[in-house]
Amino acid sequence: MPHNLNLSIMIEIKDLHKSYQMGSNSLHVLKGINFNVNEGELVSIMGSSGSGKSTLLNILGMLDEADSGSYFLDNIPIKNLNEKIAARYRNKFLGFIFQSFNLINYKNALDNVAMPLYYQGIKRKERTDKALHYLEKVGLADWATHLPNELSGGQKQRVAIARALASEPKVLLADEPTGALDTKTSYEVMDLIQGINDEGKTILIVTHEEDIAHMTKRIVNLKDGLIIDDGIVEQVRANSYV
């Protein structure tokens, strides 16, 4: 990739290695990953179970650290961060979407969405306004005061997406966002994600469902800790199914 395009590179990783230490055994999970993601891309990471998809995503999300290799996020080196800085970077740069939603069950939808804003030190009033705006965006404004256990799986994931968007991050990281949803709901969630991507947000999705992967614009295939395939695909619009 030409060097002068660096400005639009959102994620740049080189020769990333990661092993898990289990007693005296060491499990080499990532064996030298190289790839870049440009701003505005919608990428899916595929691979069989245990191939290291989540491991890679967690390193990208600064929830975990690589053993070696380099990682730049929007030209910022992500290396040897202490927890305080890592927390700040996560808060400012990243939005997470999890398979199991990971909403805080005693807080209502609005408060869940407002949580990253709270950690940004934003005032309550502004926080509420923003959170409501993003709830509206995912079509759940009417559910603002509902607790997570009063919502369906698809609704929960939409709240989680609103929460990930609330802090206006550079990148959204989603680990099997549709893994716990039925096909129809999955497509609704993908429709939402496509819409967000259309607005220019960079998004990485881990999935092992082919149909979901084809709703992204690029598929990266992992096998045994290495990228075996990386290519642009024709994006299938999720709303064409419903």
Add this chain to the structure above:
Amino acid sequence: MFNRDKWNEIIEALTANWFRTLLTAFGVCWGIFILVILLAAGKGLENGVKRGFGDIATNTMFMWTQIATKPYKGLPKGRRFNFKIGDVASIREKVPGLLYISPRNQLGGFGGTNNVVRGLNTGAFNVYGDYPEIINQDPITITSGRFVNYGDIDNNRKVAVIGEGVKKELFKIGEDPIGEYIKIKGVSFMVIGTYMKKSNNGDREQGQNEIFVPFTSFSQAFNRADNVGWMAITAQDDHSITKLKKNIIDVMKTNHTIHPEDNRAIGNFDLYQEFSKINGLFIALRGVAYFVGVLVLLSGIIGISNIMLIVVKERTKEIGIRRALGASPWSIRGQILLESIFLTIISGMTGIAVSTGVIFLVNKILDGIPATNETMFANPSVDLTVVFVALLILITSGLLAGLIPAQVAIKTKPIDALRAE
């Protein structure tokens, strides 16, 4: 620290399991209750015992002559001697740091023969020849008229200040004794005042049965020449009478040609030393109260720490989520610490409130019982210092209780915390 969301979250966390929170709070509540009650009981005992001292100036010694037990400079042993009025001036000159030096003479005594007469009434009373300062050393409350003053001293006035007890025996009820004359051992003195003794000690009854007359007219009337029976000496506040005692006695030994090593020639009673002993006892008692109270409190704190640990474990996943969303380690730690301190303080304050309530009730009951000399217990109380110290202990212990759980909460990597279920 004081933002609403943080407090909301603390309340949320603590009210999530009411019963558990209450049980936990009880430990600390009980601990601080025990601590405060013990301290108050100690104070009550102290008040009761010290009431016996009344307002007597405690930095005071009494000194009297006995018998020389060693021959010295040609004088034999077994010799009797008397303090002289001139001794007061020489003590004042040679021993700095003294506030009052009161020479005293005494006549008669309780159970002795009747020595005071007024008309048909007679009585046996202690009669003291005194200087005006004595009222500062062993305070009495003048109930009518006045006390002896220097005018009386200088003019050898035959005047007397009598106790309420004396008045009761010599005068009719409702009769005003001021200006009336009483005869002490045949010498007429005019009553110029009546008094009540302030201290409530064992000789309360006797205390009201004393008569004070000017030192000079006493000496004249009862032929004491320039002799002094005994002295009451009070040191200034920044001096200790116990330290000055030896100097004073040495001056007396020189003045009266007593062998420097004759320790039995001059008797003394050091009120300060006695008072210190009692004080020491109460300090020790307070130490025991703190020791026991803090130990009981400690078990309450361990309880809080334990519960916080469980809460943290239960919330591992939530903490993981928060950290993924950008919660810094300190905000997590602070949250746990604040929760722990809050719980400790709330339960501790409840303990303080309940214990002060109990103390209030006890005081109410004690107030109903007339204070006699047998009640070795008066006005148990906690002062603000104790509450302040208790609060300090609570904050510290809340902090300590939260420390380990807070550390546990951030010890887990966010990624592992997220995986927890």
